[in-house]
Amino acid sequence: VAKRLEKFKTTIFTQMSMLAIKHGAINLGQGFPNFDGPEFVKEAAIRAIREGKNQYARGYGVPDLNSAVAARFSKDTGLVVDPEKEVTVTSGCTEAIVATMLGLINPGDEVIVFAPFYDSYEASLSMAGATIKSITLRPPNFSVPINELKAAVSENTRAILMNTPHNPTGKMFNVEELNAIASLCIENDVLVFSDEVYDKLAFEANHISIASLPGMYERTVTMNSLGKTFSLTGWKIGWAIAPPHLTWGVRQAHSFITFATSTPMQWAAAEALRTPDSYYEELKRDYMAKKAILVEGLNAVGFTVYPSSGTYFVVVDHTPFGLENDVAFCEYLIKEVGVVAIPTSVFYLNPEDGKNLVRFTFCKDEKTLRDAVALMKERL
Ligand code: GLN
Numbered sequence: 001v002a003k004r005l006e007k008f009k010t011t012i013f014t015q016m017s018m019l020a021i022k023h024g025a026i027n028l029g030q031g032f033p034n035f036d037g038p039e040f041v042k043e044a045a046i047r048a049i050r051e052g053k054n055q056y057a058r059g060y061g062v063p064d065l066n067s068a069v070a071a072r073f074s075k076d077t078g079l080v081v082d083p084e085k086e087v088t089v090t091s092g093c094t095e096a097i098v099a100t101m102l103g104l105i106n107p108g109d110e111v112i113v114f115a116p117f118y119d120s121y122e123a124s125l126s127m128a129g130a131t132i133k134s135i136t137l138r139p140p141n142f143s144v145p146i147n148e149l150k151a152a153v154s155e156n157t158r159a160i161l162m163n164t165p166h167n168p169t170g171k172m173f174n175v176e177e178l179n180a181i182a183s184l185c186i187e188n189d190v191l192v193f194s195d196e197v198y199d200k201l202a203f204e205a206n207h208i209s210i211a212s213l214p215g216m217y218e219r220t221v222t223m224n225s226l227g228k229t230f231s232l233t234g235w236k237i238g239w240a241i242a243p244p245h246l247t248w249g250v251r252q253a254h255s256f257i258t259f260a261t262s263t264p265m266q267w268a269a270a271e272a273l274r275t276p277d278s279y280y281e282e283l284k285r286d287y288m289a290k291k292a293i294l295v296e297g298l299n300a301v302g303f304t305v306y307p308s309s310g311t312y313f314v315v316v317d318h319t320p321f322g323l324e325n326d327v328a329f330c331e332y333l334i335k336e337v338g339v340v341a342i343p344t345s346v347f348y349l350n351p352e353d354g355k356n357l358v359r360f361t362f363c364k365d366e367k368t369l370r371d372a373v374a375l376m377k378e379r380l
Contacts, residue, residue, distance in 0.1 A: 061089030116347030170308020297373030
């Protein structure tokens with residue numbers, strides 16, 4: 001394997017889902033719903049296939065989807081963006097992230113990330129040859145340590161890569177934190193790459209896109225996807241929104257990574273994004289009920305549960321149960337209890353920082369969540 005990927009293992013999500021199958025354990029690890037996406041979106045994909053929308057799509061997206069993405073973004077943020085020049089459709093947000101890194105980062109550029117961070121960030125930055133600087137968000141609130149962040153910015157800093165609502169903690173960046181990041185970026189001419197795939201799963205606070213702050217649109221790539229919002233994580237439709245000078249870099253990389261994304265799924269995604277807001281309200285209501293079951297259950301089991309404002313994840317401290325670290329705890333949980341969670345140490349440059357924390361997801365039907373809680377109550 002090439003040096004730039006040498007240090008990475010099989011992703012923790014793949015590892016844990018394989019173990020879940022092997023041990024017949026309930027999978028509250030990898031974040032994928034165990035229920036299906038909406039009928040009208042699935043029907044739209046079937047219709048698109050029947051109508052013969054089956055050849056290569058335009059590289060940067062089928063026009064209908066570019067327009068739907070721009071319209072949705074405008075509704076959410078008040079920003080007016082040009083669907084032809086500022087929206088690029090990718091194969092999931094994961095591709096948007098790597099295309100952004102490869103298209104806009106030069107080897108040796110510094111990029112700041114907040115740990116714990118989603119695992120693909122480090123690998124994408126490594127493929128781009130970036131120097132990674134990590135700022136750790138600490139429990140209980142996972143607030144941004146503004147002074148540490150200021151101290152990390154240097155003349156080689158090209159970008160800050162952020163994620164709100166935040167996987168794995170459920171933290172949502174508040175307006176003070178976003179303003180602080182924005183002024184730092186403007187003062188030091190730094191870009192922001194903002195992964196907002198959980199924006200519609202914002203429960204305890206309002207989601208704010210950093211691109212909507214004054215002076216920020218011109219230096220921000222906002223990335224999102226269909227998967228979480230429409231419970232269709234296997235469709236892999238994502239996008240990057242950025243001003244034309246940044247979109248150019250993203251598109252150049254995208255052109256040579258995948259060139260284009262599945263045509264019929266893009267047509268269906270466009271239809272999904274035009275759905276009325278009542279869809280999002282219902283989604284939120286459903287998820288809040290699921291979250292309540294899991295959070296109450298984890299508290300009752302005896303974990304220290306940290307507050308999660310958004311995403312379908314919650315992070316807990318497992319140390320009351322006496323296992324040496326997060327990996328050992330998750331192994332015990334699978335083998336002796338029959339439940340899968342995600343150890344968080346892989347989301348830090350220094351694994352020690354995550355050794356007390358594990359992540360559970362509540363994107364499962366209510367019975368599955370109740371069964372998992374019952375097993376933990378009985379066996380932990
Ligand atoms: N985003 C999902 C999670 O955090 C996992 C996606 C993947 O398996 N790569 O659980």
